[in-house]
Amino acid sequence: MKEDKENTRPREKRVELKGEDVEKTEKPKEKKEAMTKIVIRRLPPSLTKEELEEQLQPLPEVDYLEFFSSDTSMYPHLFARAYINFKNQEDIVLFRDRFDGYVFIDNRGQEYPAIVEFAPFQKIAKKRSKKRDAKSGTIDEDPEYKKFLEYYNADDEKFTSTPETLLEEIEAKSKELVAKKPTPLLDFLKNKQRIREEKKEERRRRELERKRLRDEDRRKWREEDRRKRKEVEKMKKGDKSVEKEKDQAKEEPKIKVQLNVLHVYCFPSTHYDFTHFPKVDLLLVAVGFAARPRKPS
Helix, strand or coil, rough: HHHHHHHHHCCCCCCCHHHHHHHHHCCCCCCCCCCCEEEEEEECCCCCHHHHHHEEEECEEEEEEEEEECCHCCCCCCEEEEEEECCCCCCHHHHHHHHCCCCCECCCCEEEEEEECCCCCCCCCCCCCCCCCCCCHHHHCCCHHHHHHHHHHHHHHHHHHHHHHHHHHHHHHHHHHHCCCCHHHHHHHHHHHHHHHHHHHHHHHHHHHHHHHHHHHHHHHHHHHHHHHHHHHHHHHHHHHHHHHHHHHHHCCCCCCCCCCCCCCCCCCCCCCCCCCHHHHHHHHHHHHHHHHCCCC
């Protein structure tokens, strides 16, 4: 039993805390800051900050006044507004009683009753004091700027130098280049570049040769085609001439007249002498006699 008592946990003692002790243990709540920033809404759209300050006079002591003109994207609700932060909270009540419902009149004569209320956001923008740049006006002492000036002046000296000095500089640079010994890597790269250029030149030469052979084949084919066309035209012309001769031979009358022996059918007892007739008349007479019917004997 003794061992069990030693191993068991001791019972926790419950202590009741009084109300005053509980309040002490609670975290202290943050104190609410007094609301000192107000907003004036529904001001005329054409109103300016200077005109507003003039109409608000006499104005209590303030440490912040920001004016916002009307926003055209919010048409037809075009109103200006102003935010004011008072140093003394007591002045807010007097300002509200004075300007809440106060009617502002714009340059057209329209009336705009204003609304005064606490601003939803009570904080104000702090005016940051512009610190002077430590490096302002120290560019002449900057080492990078000095290097730039040296380089810039050196370029001016090069442009103003004479041709003789330029030639001397070029000769000195060329000597330096010659003095530099070529390395195996540079030799390998140069050899590789040379082989590449030779292959490129060989491809270009082969392409030109192929192009020349194609042009030669085309020229031969055109000449052969032109020769065949001429032969066909000649053959056609020859066939036409032969056909013409045949047609002419068919159309010409074949009349053979024998002057020695002439049979006269119409007047067998009468003899005619045709020697004094011309050749054409003789043919006509012969044709006429041959065409007459022969009388029965």
